Amino acid sequence: MENQVILNSKHFELTIKRLCYQLIENHNDFSNTVLIGLQPRGINVLTRIKEHLELIIQKKVLCGNLDITFYRDDFRRRDIPLIPSATNIDFVIENKRVVILDDVLYTGRTIRSGLDALLAFGRPEDVELLVMIDRRFQRDLPIQADYIGKKVDTLSSERVSVEWREIEGQDKVVLFTPETNG
Amino acid sequence: MDRLSVDHLTGIKELTKNDIEIIFKTADAFKEVINRPIKKVPSLRDITIANLFFENSTRTRLSFELAEKRLSADVVNFSAASSSVKKGETLIDTVNNILSMKVDMVVMRHASPGAAKFLAERIDAKVINAGDGTHEHPTQALLDAFSIRERLGKVEGKKVVIVGDILHSRVALSNIYCLQKLGAEVMVCGPTTLIPKYIHELGVKVEHDLAKALEWCDVANMLRIQLERQDIKYFPSIREYAMQYGLTKEILDNLSKKIVVMHPGPINRGVEITSEVADSDQAIILNQVENGVAVRMAVIYLLASKINRD
Numbered sequence: 001m002e003n004q005v006i007l008n009s010k011h012f013e014l015t016i017k018r019l020c021y022q023l024i025e026n027h028n029d030f031s032n033t034v035l036i037g038l039q040p041r042g043i044n045v046l047t048r049i050k051e052h053l054e055l056i057i058q059k060k061v062l063c064g065n066l067d068i069t070f071y072r073d074d075f076r077r078r079d080i081p082l083i084p085s086a087t088n089i090d091f092v093i094e095n096k097r098v099v100i101l102d103d104v105l106y107t108g109r110t111i112r113s114g115l116d117a118l119l120a121f122g123r124p125e126d127v128e129l130l131v132m133i134d135r136r137f138q139r140d141l142p143i144q145a146d147y148i149g150k151k152v153d154t155l156s157s158e159r160v161s162v163e164w165r166e167i168e169g170q171d172k173v174v175l176f177t178p179e180t181n182g
Numbered sequence: 183m184d185r186l187s188v189d190h191l192t193g194i195k196e197l198t199k200n201d202i203e204i205i206f207k208t209a210d211a212f213k214e215v216i217n218r219p220i221k222k223v224p225s226l227r228d229i230t231i232a233n234l235f236f237e238n239s240t241r242t243r244l245s246f247e248l249a250e251k252r253l254s255a256d257v258v259n260f261s262a263a264s265s266s267v268k269k270g271e272t273l274i275d276t277v278n279n280i281l282s283m284k285v286d287m288v289v290m291r292h293a294s295p296g297a298a299k300f301l302a303e304r305i306d307a308k309v310i311n312a313g314d315g316t317h318e319h320p321t322q323a324l325l326d327a328f329s330i331r332e333r334l335g336k337v338e339g340k341k342v343v344i345v346g347d348i349l350h351s352r353v354a355l356s357n358i359y360c361l362q363k364l365g366a367e368v369m370v371c372g373p374t375t376l377i378p379k380y381i382h383e384l385g386v387k388v389e390h391d392l393a394k395a396l397e398w399c400d401v402a403n404m405l406r407i408q409l410e411r412q413d414i415k416y417f418p419s420i421r422e423y424a425m426q427y428g429l430t431k432e433i434l435d436n437l438s439k440k441i442v443v444m445h446p447g448p449i450n451r452g453v454e455i456t457s458e459v460a461d462s463d464q465a466i467i468l469n470q471v472e473n474g475v476a477v478r479m480a481v482i483y484l485l486a487s488k489i490n491r492d
Contacts (some may be wrong), residue, residue: 067211069211070211070215070223070224070225070253070483071223071224071225072225075225075226075486075487076486076487076489076490082184082487083184083204083207083208084207084208084211085211086210086211086214087211087214087215092219116224117223119220120215120218120219120220120222120223121218121219121220122219
């Protein structure tokens with residue numbers, strides 16, 4: 001596998017800040033908005049966005065973690081069953097404006113499951129999607145993001161990994177390309 | 183490993199420690215689900231489950247049925263009282279008839295020990311044992327251990343005494359296997375006639391004095407006296423049993439520490455446990471019932487993930 005850094009730590013930081021300001025543009029003081037991170041890797045996006053956002057607007061933003069394991073459409077189609085992560089939404093989202101956060105938007109199937117899972121907590125006023133990376137051209141479903149860190153054009157054989165300083169030691173986005181023979 | 187090592191849940195004896203931990207981790211998530219405003223997930227919407235109860239049951243059947251419905255499975259119920267079993271049909275014939283209606287999973291309670299294993303070896307569907315005679319009742323043991331873990335933080339290193347009719351209890355045997363696999367110490371306590379002769383070979387302590395047993399333990403699991411399984415008299419009278427082995431508030435208050443009290447239900451108030459104890463904050467009986475649904479959802483979900491879609 002060859003790898004290529006498509007977002008280094010400096011640009012990573014700038015991207016997060018830009019996403020925060022884009023959110024503020026649409027949600028003002030966040031008094032009726034909740035941020036929902038999708039387990040597992042969307043939680044990292046949520047944590048970082050929340051941290052920056054609260055510094056900028058100087059108030060707490062209501063946040064939750066959502067696990068979509070039981071709503072997936074590939075149950076019994078995988079070799080290894082999916083063990084769920086924690087869902088942590090201790091509020092009702094009825095009539096709230098919801099922003100779903102995830103790291104990579106690829107086929108759109110995770111987001112579809114997320115929308116389904118979200119309905120167990122009420123009927124939101126509207127739902128938006130924020131992703132760090134949008135792998136456009138490979139969508140299986142008609143789903144698009146409202147806030148995008150970076151768009152990348154990739155092949156399905158490639159892999160995109162969003163890495164975090166808290167976990168991998170450095171903020172960066174890496175594109176892995178399989179080596180071709182000849 | 184995130185995969186169960188078994189294809190059916192016939193008994194705790196067949197499970198590994200890792201299997202039990204996977205079930206608990208999954209049950210944690212389902213416990214959160216059943217406390218949501220909408221308590222249902224769509225995971226099993228293409229699965230059909232038959233609940234075959236050849237023996238009477240209220241809470242286990244209800245608990246399984248709720249677990250199945252909250253996973254969005256289609257459910258069919260069968261009870262022996264209203265079936266062709268009474269007309270002389272064999273177990274395999276009954277089950278095969280049901281399976282030809284395209285059932286993916288069978289939850290079975292049967293009076294014969296080993297019935298679940300017998301079925302699992304002979305049919306295509308996944309089998310969950312909901313109690314087979316005096317042999318095992320695996321989901322009860324799992325929910326008991328899950329409840330101990332929830333109350334005390336972990337099961338490992340805890341001391342659990344099982345009090346009462348050990349001889350006729352499938353709950354006792356499954357509990358012994360489950361608790362030992364998770365690293366707990368187990369003691370059984372009851373009248374000599376109700377303790378199996380070779381039980382020490384399972385590595386459990388035996389005590390006949392209730393007060394001593396309670397002083398030793400962190401958790402006391404008070405079993406029901408199963409009069410329906412006792413074909414001869416094992417003790418002089420219910421009243422005498424209650425005096426010797428009934429758990430009262432007075433006994434609890436005289437202990438040097440606060441222990442956790444469990445009961446698999448149905449409770450005979452005033453026999454194995456007084457009302458005062460059953461309703462006290464030391465008793466986690468209703469938590470056990472709630473956890474039962476979450477644990478059964480986890481078991482069904484994990485076994486269903488092994489059903490081949492083709």
